[in-house]
Amino acid sequence: MELKNGTENVVDECKSYVSDAGSDRDDVPAERGTLEQDQQNFEVAEACEGTPAGQSVTSTPEPREKHGNELPSGNNVDSGEFPEVKPLCCEGSVIFEVRHDDDGLPMLDLESSAAESSSPVMEEEEAGEEEGEVEEVEGVASPDEGDTDCEELVQLLQQLHAEREEASVHSSRLQVQLLEYFKRSGEDAQVEKRRASEQELCYEKHISTLAELKQHHTTNSGSAQQQAEQLRLQSQERLSQVESEWRAFVALKQDVAVARLRQHLGKQAAQAKLEPVLASEQRQQDELVQMHLEHIKLKIRTRKLEDELHTQGELANDLQQLEFEKLQAKSQKFNEKMEKQSEELLRLLSLSTCNADDIVVSQKLQWSQVERRSRQAQLAELEATVAGKRNLLTQIKQARNCLHRDNLRLRQPCGLLWNSVLQRDFQDSMDTSVQLQDRLANLKSRMQALHHQAQRQASDEAM
Template identity: 40%
Template sequence: MDKHVPDQEQRYLKYLSTLEATRKQYLLDAASHQQQIEQLRSQCQEVVSRVDKEWASFQEHKRAIALYGPNRVGKQVSPALIQEVEQLQAKEDRKQKEVIQVRLENIKLKNKINQFESILRSKEELSEGLHLIDFEQLKIENQTYNEKIEERNEELLKLRKKITNTVQVLTHVKEKLQFIQAENQEQRDRLMQVDALVAQKRDILTKTKQARDSLRIDNLKLKQQCGLLGNKTLLRDFEDKVDATEELQKKLENLKRRHAELTLASKGMVKKIEVAKSSILD
């Protein structure tokens, strides 16, 4: 091993120098490729802008032919025709964009196919030159992958059990939710009935208050019209005054009669005096 140490160091240093040269070449190639990409992008943008201009000019030319072509000489261009032509051109633009996208997708798929074919060819070439050590390494990796697959299968089984339990829980929750929703519906129905009853009672109460107010107003009017009916003292005094008035009326009648009698008596006396005077004079 001691004899091989300097040789290994030389090989290591050689590989390091080769790696450094490869890295520098990679950076140079990357810069060159980036510059080429920028140039190609600029050229592509120019081509795209030129194509867009040509397409817009072509669309305008077609629009002019459709609206003012030889077949339409002397005819008036209607707004409906203009709208129809614009709709057709818009539809054609959409279809053209779809064709462009499909072509780009086709190019990308072709490039992927070429990449896969190159990878497949490289793998086929690599498989021809595989050694026994590589085969054993692949067997070990395959065994590792099989163990990982078994672990994943166990995890999947656990997940399936969890999913089953979750589904059961969800089913129970759904049933409970349906039961609660049914109860809520019943409560809503009861609440609607109570609201209807409250509204009815409120209407009755409003009408009762209105009737009470009407009766109160009528009572006040009747009290105003009754006068002394509600006051016992004034009624008693009024009765006394009526009785006194009646007594005074009776006295007045008696005095009137007495006055009439006295008047008649005085008139008889006057006549007697006059008769006496006339007899004396005679």
């Protein structure tokens, strides 16, 4: 019973350790010593299970012999010498160890006992050995003296075996939970480190950008001051040049006017008359310069106001652009919905057109069948008519052949009668014979004339 209480205490300590590890992962390295102490307690409990209640924990139990025929007697049971029984309670113990990899991520090392890491065949062999040990313990106990102790030991052994099974199942669940917890915490740490590195890079980038902008501002301000100083010097030079030219122009104009007026009024009177004119002209010139300056100032002010209006317009345009983008996004969504609806409509239209095509085809098929039947009836009528006319044609041909034979038979005794070719040939031959006879007569008459002429010549010669 003391061994059972010690085992329960160790299991409770493991459970408390797991709960503390789930609540605060920073205390994991500090509790490794507690786990090592728990492992030592498990080893002590293992040694306790191998010894009877009367012996001390440090005593070594006698090993069980391999031969099954040599069993301990009842005296051995009475004296406290029990066969060696393998520990069952501590086979499901687990050593939790948190280690750190090179990348600084906490990992979980789970060192389970040989019973959990062994294969199912090894567990079956151990179960068979435990059953054999239980039978040996039952056989060792004498029926008179050690009956009660053996039953208690067997019950204790079975109870410890059940507790060991429960503890192993619970420890495996805790291992899985701790593995998931540390894995999740490692991923969170990686995400935080990545986020911190990204923020540092972004901060450095912004700092470098700010330094570049400051340097650019200083260079621009220096160049602007230099340019302003140069422009100021140029304006002063030009102003002095204009004033000198204006004074020279006024002096020249005064000399010319005095020279023209001196001829009529004299030099003093001409100068006295010319001074108010020049003074009024100078006032007008000063007023003109002031007006030019006011005009330039107004131009600069209008330019500034235009720039402000332009910036305000750009801000308004930005706001309008944002609103436009929002409206464009909404319109895009509506367009997508419309596209989906149009696709659905097209699909329905295609289905309706397919159905309409099927209906039209069926109607055309019916019409074609009706037309085919009507054409078949017309064809039958035409075939009957053709058959009747064919019979009539054969009869007409037979009658024609008979008439032809009769005509030939009647033409044979007629000779030239009713034969235009022979008649024409006979007429031609008759005409030819008549012409030949006429020619023959002419030749005969000519021959006679020639004969008389020859006789007359001969008679003339004879005379």
